[in-house]
Amino acid sequence: MQNIYKTIRSKSYSVSCELCRIGPSICIPKLLNNALDTVVNCKHAVSKDEIIVNEGTALDRFYIINAGALKTYITVEGKEQINGFYLPGDIIGLDSIHSLKYNCSVKALTNSLICELKYEELMTLVSQNTHVRDTLFKLMSEDIHDFKKLILCFSQKNAEERVGMFIYSLYSKYARRGHVSLNIKLSMSRNDIANYLGLTIETISRILTRMQDLNILTARGKYITIKNLPALIKFAEYHK
Amino acid sequence: MQNIYKTIRSKSYSVSCELCRIGPSICIPKLLNNALDTVVNCKHAVSKDEIIVNEGTALDRFYIINAGALKTYITVEGKEQINGFYLPGDIIGLDSIHSLKYNCSVKALTNSLICELKYEELMTLVSQNTHVRDTLFKLMSEDIHDFKKLILCFSQKNAEERVGMFIYSLYSKYARRGHVSLNIKLSMSRNDIANYLGLTIETISRILTRMQDLNILTARGKYITIKNLPALIKFAEYHK
DNA sequence: CGTTACATTGAACATATTCAAAACGAGTGG
DNA sequence: CCACTCGTTTTGAATATGTTCAATGTAACG
Numbered sequence: 001m002q003n004i005y006k007t008i009r010s011k012s013y014s015v016s017c018e019l020c021r022i023g024p025s026i027c028i029p030k031l032l033n034n035a036l037d038t039v040v041n042c043k044h045a046v047s048k049d050e051i052i053v054n055e056g057t058a059l060d061r062f063y064i065i066n067a068g069a070l071k072t073y074i075t076v077e078g079k080e081q082i083n084g085f086y087l088p089g090d091i092i093g094l095d096s097i098h099s100l101k102y103n104c105s106v107k108a109l110t111n112s113l114i115c116e117l118k119y120e121e122l123m124t125l126v127s128q129n130t131h132v133r134d135t136l137f138k139l140m141s142e143d144i145h146d147f148k149k150l151i152l153c154f155s156q157k158n159a160e161e162r163v164g165m166f167i168y169s170l171y172s173k174y175a176r177r178g179h180v181s182l183n184i185k186l187s188m189s190r191n192d193i194a195n196y197l198g199l200t201i202e203t204i205s206r207i208l209t210r211m212q213d214l215n216i217l218t219a220r221g222k223y224i225t226i227k228n229l230p231a232l233i234k235f236a237e238y239h240k
Numbered sequence: 241m242q243n244i245y246k247t248i249r250s251k252s253y254s255v256s257c258e259l260c261r262i263g264p265s266i267c268i269p270k271l272l273n274n275a276l277d278t279v280v281n282c283k284h285a286v287s288k289d290e291i292i293v294n295e296g297t298a299l300d301r302f303y304i305i306n307a308g309a310l311k312t313y314i315t316v317e318g319k320e321q322i323n324g325f326y327l328p329g330d331i332i333g334l335d336s337i338h339s340l341k342y343n344c345s346v347k348a349l350t351n352s353l354i355c356e357l358k359y360e361e362l363m364t365l366v367s368q369n370t371h372v373r374d375t376l377f378k379l380m381s382e383d384i385h386d387f388k389k390l391i392l393c394f395s396q397k398n399a400e401e402r403v404g405m406f407i408y409s410l411y412s413k414y415a416r417r418g419h420v421s422l423n424i425k426l427s428m429s430r431n432d433i434a435n436y437l438g439l440t441i442e443t444i445s446r447i448l449t450r451m452q453d454l455n456i457l458t459a460r461g462k463y464i465t466i467k468n469l470p471a472l473i474k475f476a477e478y479h480k
Numbered sequence: 481c482g483t484t485a486c487a488t489t490g491a492a493c494a495t496a497t498t499c500a501a502a503a504c505g506a507g508t509g510g
Numbered sequence: 511c512c513a514c515t516c517g518t519t520t521t522g523a524a525t526a527t528g529t530t531c532a533a534t535g536t537a538a539c540g
Contacts, residue, residue: 074392083392095388097381130367140380141337147387148335152314152323154394155438159496190519198395200497205520221505221519399528430487440529445488461487461537 021064021089021139021177042115046108053092053106061116062093068112069187071196072104082196085109085188087170089177091117094140109187154198162197163207164236167217171226182226211235282355286348293332293346301356302333308352309427311436312344322436325349325428327410329417331357334380349427394438397476402437403447404476407457411466422466451475 043066046052052063055074063070070086083104086092096102100119125132153165170184186193194201208219216231217224226232283306286292292303295314303310305328312332313320323344326332336342340359365372393405410424426433434441448459456471457464466472 081392081396083388095381095384098378098385103385126373127370133366133373136377137380138338140377140384141335143384144335144380144387145338145343147384147391148323150391151387151394152321154391155436156321157438196395198397201519202498202521203496206496209520441487442489442530443528446528449488 021091043113044116045111045113047111048108050108051105052108052114053102053104055102055105057102059093059096059100059102059119061118062091062122063106064091064115064117065089066113066115068114069109070106070112070114071109071188071192072106074104080105080195082192085192085196087173087177088179090173091139093119094143109192159197159199159203160207160210161236162199163193163204164211164232166193166197167224167226168232168236171229171232182229184224184226186222186224283353284356285351285353287351288348290348291345292348292354293342293344295342295345297342299333299336299340299342299359301358302331302362303346304331304355304357305329306353306355308354309349310346310352310354311349311428311432312346314344320345320435322432325432325436327413327417328419329413331379333359334383349432399437399439399443400447400450401476402439403433403444404451404472406433406437407464407466408472408476411469411472422469424464424466426462426464 046068052070065086065088067088070092071082072084072086072092073080073082075081086106092106093102097119122132122136126136127133153162157165167184170186171182174181174184188196190201190204194204197204208217211217211232212219214231214235216228216235217226286308292310305326307328310326310332311322312324312326313322315321326346332346333342337359362372362376366376367373393402397405407424410426411422414421414424428436430441430444434444437444448457451457451472452459454471454475456468456475457466
């Protein structure tokens with residue numbers, strides 16, 4: 001077992017609490033900084049391929065990614081079906097409140113740091129603090145909105161547009177969290193991307209080479225460099 | 241202008257307040273039955289093709305469908321892109337809380353009855369009533385969960401599976417709201433279905449005839465009769 | 481009836497998958 | 511430092527799936 005912290009520091013990007021999607025005003029460590037045990041699980045390290053949650057587990061806490069990358073998936077006929085990638089600042093679990101059971105499994109794609117947000121504590125805060133309540137409604141509403149947009153993407157877009165959108169969405173998610181860079185390191189394999197996008201790895205590969213031929217980006221294994229951002233956006237949006 | 245109420249009664253299905261997705265315990269008319277003006281807009285009639293909300297309008301109320309059918313859509317390069325159909329018991333607007341602006345337009349597919357749930361009043365109730373608060377969280381969480389499932393459908397399913405799933409989801413939505421019937425009247429055109437599913441009307445048509453050949457259902461214009469429900473489910477799920 | 485809008489069918493074409501083979505790259509041992 | 515291996519990625523050719531365009535059918539409504 002290697003030194004997890006070192007690996008994370010050297011290779012991964014972490015989000016500051018100010019740019020976290022949760023925001024510092026709802027962050028458990030900041031709000032409950034007198035209750036030591038809740039702070040303990042902040043920036044908790046998990047290693048690559050570690051399963052953090054198994055589908056069906058009781059939901060007693062949400063997870064917020066501080067550094068690294070996670071994926072969520074359900075298991076269909078023995079095969080894992082990825083339904084989301086989560087990057088620094090993202091929160092996992094909001095879709096499971098209604099059943100109080102995690103409806104998908106969560107696995108670390110790379111060594112990562114995650115914060116935990118206890119469900120009961122959050123609900124107590126929601127009752128006490130209007131701002132926390134509104135923030136949570138806003139977070140959930142944003143999620144619904146984002147997922148509806150994603151439905152549109154998947155229902156309407158062809159393979160090229162899906163791959164283009166995927167790369168661009170990674171870029172913009174990092175950018176929104178304060179990490180503006182045209183160099184992206186994919187934390188997931190081509191297989192994971194294909195699985196998530198509903199395409200084959202061969203198609204992903206072919207489209208990436210096509211994008212290189214068009215001078216939109218360069219793809220060298222897991223390292224992607226965007227050469228022409230407007231062209232990437234057009235590639236992802238235009239077409240039909 | 242025809243008699244709207246008559247048309248609705250004769251052709252459409254309405255949901256009782258008990259089976260509404262909102263539930264009677266959070267229903268504005270029931271909770272605020274002393275404030276007359278909030279009750280006024282309950283079961284308000286809208287006629288076919290009427291635009292109830294324009295994209296970008298301030299969100300001051302949610303809409304709950306009591307009878308009929310509505311669609312939501314965004315406008316992309318002048319063309320309407322449908323992103324949801326709403327049936328009795330459904331609620332519209334939860335994805336717009338974060339911006340307090342409706343992020344899509346809402347139009348009636350048929351003459352319909354809709355209830356209105358005022359945003360401010362709901363938020364006041366949320367502060368006063370834990371049950372209302374939890375119901376709202378649950379509703380939103382369910383929405384996120386359902387949309388995530390829909391993303392999986394669209395990202396993974398081919399044309400046959402999409403159409404199968406579409407028919408089946410109509411059946412089960414009606415069934416969950418207490419209207420169990422193998423006869424479904426589509427309130428939307430083939431064009432709307434195609435637009436929503438990201439397919440062409442020709443493909444929809446071909447798949448419907450294929451399903452008839454397989455004795456899964458009969459499709460006579462807008463009237464669909466499911467002949468073999470397990471086969472329909474298999475048609476929508478199996479394949480890949 | 482005849483018009484109009486909507487739905488179905490057919491044939492040619494485009495897009496993505498499948499299967500097979502080759503190339504690459506990180507890690508291991510000589 | 512080079513050769514070897516395993517797993518991943520890329521490339522190629524054949525096939526399947528869905529679209530496009532054009533023609534035909536059908537149902538609702540004046």
